[in-house]
């Protein structure tokens with residue numbers, strides 16, 4: 001026995017000190033619930049450390065050259081910012097190879113854990129908005145406006161999932177996407193970052209993106225958090241210019257701008273970025289009513305609320321609601337901001353320190369924000385696994401992922417016009433390709449790709465095709481001639497088709513502000529000159545917004561809205577021209593006809609009065625469509641017939657639901673995909689009702705002669721109610737019409753007795 005005791009005693013001398021050394025604090029124990037860990041950690045933190053967690057700084061504050069494109073850590077700078085100022089988050093960068101990002105993130109994350117007293121990991125934010133667009137070699141999807149055009153949520157899910165799979169492992173665990181602003185103002189230079197003008201479409205696409213991105217770790221990568229941005233009303237500035245004031249009635253905010261954000265919150269989105277602009281005279285960053293009242297309390301968002309770029313400062317030098325940075329900080333934090341994308345200075349930390357010392361801000365207020373930030377870090381697994389891994393770098397830009405981007409691009413191409421069935425062009429002898437985008441890679445991808453305003457042409461992957469390359473690959477036996485400017489008559493005469501690839505160069509934010517939505521005059525001139533010949537013309541519009549083409553539209557036999565289809569986009573365009581892919585994209589925005597007349601398809605019925613040229617007193621109120629091509633328009637090489645629309649009842653109570661069914665038949669002679677769009681019109685409302693609203697959609701693939709019966713279950717609260725100016729839902733008995741294709745059916749909603 002004595003022998004046994006002696007052995008035990010000797011062993012315990014060896015083991016016990018080891019146990020004591022490795023004993024973890026509760027916040028380090030992964031077996032405890034997150035809120036217990038957060039509370040424990042908060043209790044150990046000093047006020048300066050808490051303020052540091054609320055700060056996000058730009059990569060230029062910690063890299064070697066101080067330039068955006070430099071992804072090389074300056075350990076001295078990083079050490080100071082993390083060790084002395086306790087900075088908890090960094091952002092930004094540009095596309096460099098994965099190995100370089102890995103090195104940067106590895107050094108930064110190790111330094112953060114070592115330099116912060118409590119070993120708190122940093123969280124890195126980045127604008128990988130259509131695939132990991134700041135990562136060399138990554139799969140690049142079409143931009144969101146194209147995803148909207150697919151009317152197929154699978155593609156939005158894939159875009160989110162592939163982004164996370166290709167970049168979260170590198171330590172990019174916070175993505176500043178999706179943009180859930182409503183694309184209602186075609187002049188606004190970020191409309192292409194949206195899913196289009198319809199709240200339901202944006203809600204479905206945004207929700208799928210969030211689900212894809214935030215659940216990709218189940219396929220083996222690290223976790224990634226999505227960001228719903230830019231809350232709220234950012235997309236409809238009165239002037240159309242970025243960050244200029246918006247005037248949006250509360251009722252409109254509730255009915256149209258809120259639903260996409262609400263859908264993302266319901267899908268569990270972890271962070272929200274605020275609108276840099278002002279709505280109804282109040283900068284959103286200083287609006288307690290919008291940030292805390294609407295977003296937190298009414299919409300139930302409990303994740304992290306982040307400012308946009310330098311927006312606290314803008315309260316001082318742009319909106320002029322604050323005298324100085326300290327007052328601005330107070331306004332923003334009291335409005336409900338958790339984290340400041342400061343992002344170039346320590347002004348926010350200084351202001352916060354003074355506000356606490358002077359008693360303006362309580363530690364409880366700061367704790368509330370830091371609690372949310374730490375929760376995010378715990379939930380992303382950063383405490384257990386703060387460093388990047390390079391185990392899966394070979395998966396970046398994999399064939400499988402690129403195929404997903406190609407599938408999305410193919411379904412996103414919208415054939416707007418096809419006079420005389422000039423397309424598809426199956427076996428051409430000669431095609432002339434011209435226009436500013438004929439041989440451009442950067443134009444296909446748009447902003448936030450490689451760099452903020454798009455990269456330089458030579459920075460795009462070698463194996464990425466331009467439209468010219470793709471047509472050559474598509475028609476190996478054809479003669480594909482690249483012309484610059486207007487091709488000569490002789491050249492034109494023996495060609496089967498001229499492809500004019502025009503549109504826009506990449507831009508985003510204020511750099512893309514324009515005063516005229518018309519397609520640049522030079523392009524209009526070239527198109528008109530080419531159209532004077534006898535060769536059929538296909539106009540391919542590679543653009544972020546619907547540049548006006550009314551004057552030349554009739555001259556082009558075919559018009560293709562290619563939008564910003566990404567790295568696989570040229571192939572998708574060539575496939576549509578040849579007919580190897582039957583186009584199935586539909587416009588997610590109304591394509592305007594005239595300057596100064598931009599109205600979304602679902603405009604309230606009183607918005608449009610038109611004068612038919614007779615007695616000016618007899619101005620008619622109507623729903624005359626002011627667009628050149630309406631929302632939902634898109635041609636196919638086959639034809640779809642809608643028939644036998646039925647409703648399960650001609651009248652329902654507010655507590656019943658209604659089943660609508662329709663048959664769609666492919667009546668042409670080739671396979672095709674059809675986005676089936678269900679609209680509802682509420683005939684009479686106490687608040688003027690939209691002319692019609694998209695309430696449900698689904699995409700189907702049909703072989704020639706094949707039919708499918710589709711169903712839409714109408715729930716009165718989800719599909720027939722609408723909010724008042726306080727966000728309170730009205731469900732009013734009355735007449736409704738359901739529409740799909742060219743079919744309609746009316747039904748009544750009765751009050752419950």
Ligand code: BGC
Pocket residue numbers: 091092127176229276308309509
């Ligand atoms: C943009 C955001 C972006 C942020 C970080 C801002 O200027 O408005 O959309 O996420 O910069 O790059």
